[in-house]
Amino acid sequence: MSLVxxxxxxxxxxxxxxxxxxxxxxxxxTYIALSASYFTQTAIVAVVGEDFAxxxxxxxxxxxxxxxxxxxxxxxxxxxxxxxSADMNDRTxxxxxxxVFAEFQPKLPASYVKRPYLFxxxxxxxxxxxxxxxxxxxxxxxxxxxxxxxxxxxxxxxxTIRHWDFLLINDSEARxxxxxxxxxxxxxxxxxFGPNTLVIKRGEYGAMLFRKDTLFMVPGYLLEDVFDPTxxxxxxxxxxxxxxxxxxxxxxxxxxxFRELHRAVIYGSVMGSFCCEQFGVERFRxxxxxxxxxxxxxxRRFTAF
Amino acid sequence: MSLVxxxxxxxxxxxxxxxxxxxxxxxxxTYIALSASYFTQTAIVAVVGEDFAxxxxxxxxxxxxxxxxxxxxxxxxxxxxxxxSADMNDRTxxxxxxxVFAEFQPKLPASYVKRPYLFxxxxxxxxxxxxxxxxxxxxxxxxxxxxxxxxxxxxxxxxTIRHWDFLLINDSEARxxxxxxxxxxxxxxxxxFGPNTLVIKRGEYGAMLFRKDTLFMVPGYLLEDVFDPTxxxxxxxxxxxxxxxxxxxxxxxxxxxFRELHRAVIYGSVMGSFCCEQFGVERFRxxxxxxxxxxxxxxRRFTAF
Numbered sequence: 001m002s003l004v005x006x007x008x009x010x011x012x013x014x015x016x017x018x019x020x021x022x023x024x025x026x027x028x029x030t031y032i033a034l035s036a037s038y039f040t041q042t043a044i045v046a047v048v049g050e051d052f053a054x055x056x057x058x059x060x061x062x063x064x065x066x067x068x069x070x071x072x073x074x075x076x077x078x079x080x081x082x083x084x085s086a087d088m089n090d091r092t093x094x095x096x097x098x099x100v101f102a103e104f105q106p107k108l109p110a111s112y113v114k115r116p117y118l119f120x121x122x123x124x125x126x127x128x129x130x131x132x133x134x135x136x137x138x139x140x141x142x143x144x145x146x147x148x149x150x151x152x153x154x155x156x157x158x159x160t161i162r163h164w165d166f167l168l169i170n171d172s173e174a175r176x177x178x179x180x181x182x183x184x185x186x187x188x189x190x191x192x193f194g195p196n197t198l199v200i201k202r203g204e205y206g207a208m209l210f211r212k213d214t215l216f217m218v219p220g221y222l223l224e225d226v227f228d229p230t231x232x233x234x235x236x237x238x239x240x241x242x243x244x245x246x247x248x249x250x251x252x253x254x255x256x257x258f259r260e261l262h263r264a265v266i267y268g269s270v271m272g273s274f275c276c277e278q279f280g281v282e283r284f285r286x287x288x289x290x291x292x293x294x295x296x297x298x299x300r301r302f303t304a305f
Numbered sequence: 306m307s308l309v310x311x312x313x314x315x316x317x318x319x320x321x322x323x324x325x326x327x328x329x330x331x332x333x334x335t336y337i338a339l340s341a342s343y344f345t346q347t348a349i350v351a352v353v354g355e356d357f358a359x360x361x362x363x364x365x366x367x368x369x370x371x372x373x374x375x376x377x378x379x380x381x382x383x384x385x386x387x388x389x390s391a392d393m394n395d396r397t398x399x400x401x402x403x404x405v406f407a408e409f410q411p412k413l414p415a416s417y418v419k420r421p422y423l424f425x426x427x428x429x430x431x432x433x434x435x436x437x438x439x440x441x442x443x444x445x446x447x448x449x450x451x452x453x454x455x456x457x458x459x460x461x462x463x464x465t466i467r468h469w470d471f472l473l474i475n476d477s478e479a480r481x482x483x484x485x486x487x488x489x490x491x492x493x494x495x496x497x498f499g500p501n502t503l504v505i506k507r508g509e510y511g512a513m514l515f516r517k518d519t520l521f522m523v524p525g526y527l528l529e530d531v532f533d534p535t536x537x538x539x540x541x542x543x544x545x546x547x548x549x550x551x552x553x554x555x556x557x558x559x560x561x562x563f564r565e566l567h568r569a570v571i572y573g574s575v576m577g578s579f580c581c582e583q584f585g586v587e588r589f590r591x592x593x594x595x596x597x598x599x600x601x602x603x604x605r606r607f608t609a610f
Contacts, residue, residue, distance in 0.1 A: 087486055181392055184527045205510045206524055215607045217524035219511055222489045262610035302520045303608055305567035 001139075002041045003245045004112050005032045005238075006131050007121020008101055009046040009070070012280060013081035016088060018227045024280035025056045027078060028121040028144065031231035034284045035238025035271040036119075037063040038292055040245035043112055045069035045131065049076040049100045063284070068109045075100040088226055089203070108134050117245040119237065122146045125153055125160040132163060140244070140251040142166035142195070144237060150176050162194035165251040168237050170201045183208070197251060199240060199265065201233050201272075209265050216262045218303065221273035221295070228279045232272040239271030239292075240264045263296075270295045306444075307346045308550045309417050310337045310543075311436050312426020313406055314351040314375070317585060318386035321393060323532045329585035330361045332383060333426040333449065336536035339589045340543025340576040341424075342368040343597055345550035348417055350374035350436070354381040354405045368589070373414045380405040393531055394508070413439050422550040424542065427451045430458055430465040437468060445549070445556040447471035447500070449542060455481050467499035470556040473542050475506045488513070502556060504545060504570065506538050506577075514570050518559075521567045523608065526578035526600070533584045537577040544576030544597075545569045568601075575600045 007029030014021050029046045036042045043066035052072055060067060078101035081094045106127055113136050120128040120143030132141050141164050149157050150173060157177075161167055167190065171183060177193075178186035183200060187210035190198050198210040206220040243264040249256060270292055277283050312334030319326050334351045341347045348371035357377055365372060383406035386399045411432055418441050425433040425448030437446050446469050454462050455478060462482075466472055472495065476488060482498075483491035488505060492515035495503050503515040511525040548569040554561065575597055582588050 182529065182531075184529050202510075205507075208524070208527070215527070216610070217527065217607050218610075219513075219522040219524045222513070222520070222522065224487065224489050226487075259610055266610050300610070302522050305521070305523075305564055305571050305605070 001117060001245050001248050002043065002115040003036055003117040003119060003241060004043050004045065004069075004108075004115050004135070005029055005036065005119045005121060006045045006106050006128070007032060007123060008078050008104075009044075009048050009052075010078035010080055010101070011051075012230060013079075013095070014228055014230050014279060015083040016228045016279075017084065017086055018225070019279070021279050024282075025059065026080065026231060026280055028231075028234045030060070030281060031234035031275065032119060032121055032238040032241070033060065033065045034063055034281055035235040035275070036242030036245070037065050037238075038271075038287070038289050039239070039242030039267070040117075042066065042242070043069060043115065045106045045108060045112070047071045047073060047100050047104045050074060052077050059281070059285070069107070069112060071107065073100050077101075082230075084229065088229055091229075106131050116140075117241065119143060119241045120164075121234070121237075122149075125149055125156040129156075129160040129163070132160075140165040140249070142168060142197075142241060142251075144168050144234075145173065145177075147173060147176060158193055164195045166197035166199060167195040168199040168201070168240065170203070170233060174198070174200050197261065199268070201236055203229070203232070207236065207265055207269055209261060211258075211261075214258045214261070216258075216265055218265055218269055218299070221269055221299065223273060223276055226276045229276050230280060232275045235275035236268035236272035238268075240268035243267040266296055266299050267292070270299065306422060306550050306553050307348065307420040308341055308422040308424060308546060309348050309350065309374075309413075309420050309440070310334055310341065310424045310426060311350045311411050311433070312337060312428060313383050313409075314349075314353050314357075315383035315385055315406070316356075317535060318384075318400075319533055319535050319584060320388040321533045321584075322389070322391055323530070324584070326584050329587075330358075330364065331385065331536060331585055333536075333539045335365070335586060336539035336580065337424060337426055337543040337546070338365065338370045339368055339586055340540040340580070341547030341550070342370050342543075343576075343592070343594050344544070344547030344572070345422075347371065347547070348374060348420065350411045350413060350417070352376045352378060352405050352409045355379060357382050364586070364590070374412070374417060376412065378405050382406075387535075389534065393534055396534075411436050421445075422546065424448060424546045425469075426539070426542075427454075430454055430461040434461075434465040434468070437465075445470040445554070447473060447502075447546060447556075449473050449539075450478065452478060452481060463498055469500045471502035471504060472500040473504040473506070473545065475508070475538060479503070479505050502566065504573070506541055508534070508537070512541065512570055512574055514566060516563075516566075519563045519566070521563075521570055523570055523574055523604070526574055526604065528578060528581055531581045534581050535585060537580045540580035541573040541577035543573075545573035548572040571601055571604050572597070575604065
């Protein structure tokens, strides 16, 4: 069933030990939508500038992403550049030009407001809350955030995630949000903030899902070559939320099979791993659902005992 | 079936954020043997000094560990002291007094030489090889090593592990041994050195098993409190090798169920997790096989999808 994704669409300059790209399509919303599009009909709400290239629009359209909510305004598209360390576990941001994203006020097209699934990418918590309030018939809402909102807009963030069914963040963000290093205790605290489900991404070390009634852990997929980790966490989010939407999952009704949530974490891991195999969004140009399901089965083989 | 373990028996002074101990039983051989003793009859070959306390002998005897190969000689027992960082991911060695361990020449009692399973704890590679050559009817041999032997005694180490069925090391050691950061490629290189099975321990991030014909990964058990990680890797080794010995596993004969190897990794993870719950070997005073099997099932629940 149909999913709405809010967040950034950007151009990135990326350098990894495997090479560099001067300008490649990026942004959380882009990765989430491309990834989710393999599972469910996906619509985006985002803003780009006059420099947004027709071929990038085509890439999204080819994946059947609904672009009615993609606003194009005078100015330049959000631009980010960064360089990764030799082991790719660290990256340094060289430049962040918010450009038209600085004034982003998400506008939901009328055709979006009755869609059942909403994923709020990492933007200002107030804006995330505003979007959620416009949606009429949600079966679940979840989202992402980042260190900046956790430290500088903590009250707004808590007021926002209180209404979410799930929160999907990385381990350092979880520790910061909970003020607790131990992830098991951090997760308990965060679940008390409102979301019934917490997914913690750990990069190459995999991911974990916490609820009051279940805990699930998966190791990271072991790639032979990580070309570029940019977007892997957002691709994870797209796989996770896309699979739940595909299954018509209702997180507000406790009456479901936990294994489906676990499988959603696996699909998230699968999508994150594919993303790293090429620069930027390039892997999504030829990736097929068959490839995805084959890797899902590979996860089953290498974790079964 | 019966397992022989070679390695260090020591006294440790340990400080973690949860407290400190001035002198507590330690050493790789101690942890491996205590852990393996829950699965199979275990015999040790080690050396201690005159200061070795009767109650520490009793602890091992209560777990039915065969101490015929535990030599007591004039001088002091190996002593190590260390302090852990706040997040316990790093530790600093404050003192290492090899004492009687400096002259350790493993002597196999006659009653040991026909036992089927041998685990060579981290000692000089030449000594490991010498012990293996004395064993008459091995169904498998495996062992551990450390950075020092990898960098300073590389040729000896390669000549030694060439005869092993499995090598069990941590991720930084695997990278160093292979000269390769990517673990998938590092594992391929190490398997070409001789062992048919490689187990890589990743501490809180779990463990991986590599063979030409299978790959298995498990996330780390998520403890609410890590009191003291000392000995966790050795307890993992004891669980892994102990379970294989219990099952009468023959790693030299390809005709087996891979799932048994996977389960051995889970039992290793289970034993490593219990070890962290109290200081030193304290957790082994009251741990039961029932506790172990319950945690094994917990691993199944939180990794199944």
